[in-house]
Amino acid sequence: MIHLKTAFLLAYFSQFVACFNFISQIFDLERNARIISSGTPIKKIKVNSEIECAVICSNTYKCCSSNYDMYIEQCTLFMECSPKSQQAQESQILMKTHTPDINPQPKDCSELPPGTSSGVYDITPANESTISVFCEMDTDNGGWTTIQRRYDGTVDFYRFWDDYKAGFGEIAGEHWLGNSYLHAILRQRSYQVRFDVEDFSGNTAYAIYNAIYVGDEKNNFKLSLTGYTGTAGNAMVDRDGTPMNGMMFTTRDRDNDISTDNCGNIKKSGWWHAACTWANLNGGVYTDEILIKSIHWITWKQKGLKGTRIMIKPQPSF
Numbered sequence: 001m002i003h004l005k006t007a008f009l010l011a012y013f014s015q016f017v018a019c020f021n022f023i024s025q026i027f028d029l030e031r032n033a034r035i036i037s038s039g040t041p042i043k044k045i046k047v048n049s050e051i052e053c054a055v056i057c058s059n060t061y062k063c064c065s066s067n068y069d070m071y072i073e074q075c076t077l078f079m080e081c082s083p084k085s086q087q088a089q090e091s092q093i094l095m096k097t098h099t100p101d102i103n104p105q106p107k108d109c110s111e112l113p114p115g116t117s118s119g120v121y122d123i124t125p126a127n128e129s130t131i132s133v134f135c136e137m138d139t140d141n142g143g144w145t146t147i148q149r150r151y152d153g154t155v156d157f158y159r160f161w162d163d164y165k166a167g168f169g170e171i172a173g174e175h176w177l178g179n180s181y182l183h184a185i186l187r188q189r190s191y192q193v194r195f196d197v198e199d200f201s202g203n204t205a206y207a208i209y210n211a212i213y214v215g216d217e218k219n220n221f222k223l224s225l226t227g228y229t230g231t232a233g234n235a236m237v238d239r240d241g242t243p244m245n246g247m248m249f250t251t252r253d254r255d256n257d258i259s260t261d262n263c264g265n266i267k268k269s270g271w272w273h274a275a276c277t278w279a280n281l282n283g284g285v286y287t288d289e290i291l292i293k294s295i296h297w298i299t300w301k302q303k304g305l306k307g308t309r310i311m312i313k314p315q316p317s318f
């Protein structure tokens with residue numbers, strides 16, 4: 001069985017199909033076989049090749065398979081999609097596949113088929129170009145699109161505005177996906193977010209917020225974040241209890257926080273700082289010590305953390 005894609009071959013047969021409103025379609029081609037139909041053929045027509053036969057089937061309402069007899073150059077169209085067949089020399093069967101010509105790209109990791117393994121996949125957020133993301137398909141029923149991951153300190157997170165906007169690191173390893181992509185994904189529908197944290201002893205905890213949104217660059221990637229549940233505590237606040245909810249993104253070179261200083265410098269991190277934050281998951285110093293600039297989630301551990309992961313998934317539909 002081979003695949004025959006009529007769209008790519010259209011140019012060669014344009015003299016035959018010029019009068020058709022051509023629709024691209026993939027066919028399975030089975031050589032040396034003939035259809036044994038249980039119904040009356042839709043049409044029999046003399047043509048010059050199996051490609052022309054496939055094109056005619058493409059453009060014929062209800063045609064799902066066709067038989068091309070090379071010996072008498074006859075194309076026979078059938079309604080059956082999985083017709084019975086028998087061996088026959090000089091004959092070929094063309095069956096429309098159920099695979100669409102262009103597979104629609106998933107809009108986020110939740111649209112990958114059930115049973116898909118965790119790994120790097122291409123997604124295409126609405127009205128955006130395709131990007132590669134790490135899909136976490138094992139944790140918490142899977143379907144999570146990863147926006148940040150750290151586990152060994154190999155990637156520098158003390159970066160500038162444009163770095164955080166475009167993303168950095170390796171998608172399969174430590175990385176920040178990028179604020180512009182985060183916005184592009186989140187604007188598609190309603191999302192939840194999950195923060196996973198791990199200390200240097202291997203203890204883990206998580207925080208889920210059942211609603212997250214991040215605005216565009218004009219709004220300095222302003223964060224909306226509500227609905228905490230989890231085991232790590234709600235550290236998306238500053239020391240005064242001011243929530244990250246409603247805060248804009250701050251980096252070492254772009255101070256949008258409510259501190260008199262620049263929290264991007266103080267905490268060595270790009271983040272939605274208030275004044276500044278108890279959740280410094282992009283902290284620029286990788287150590288188990290609890291420092292103002294280490295990775296930390298203060299409501300869970302008073303020490304520097306080894307691993308972090310931030311992931312988003314559409315809110316469950318009720």
Ligand SMILES: [Ca+2]
Binds near residue numbers: 259262263
């Ligand atoms: Ca400031």
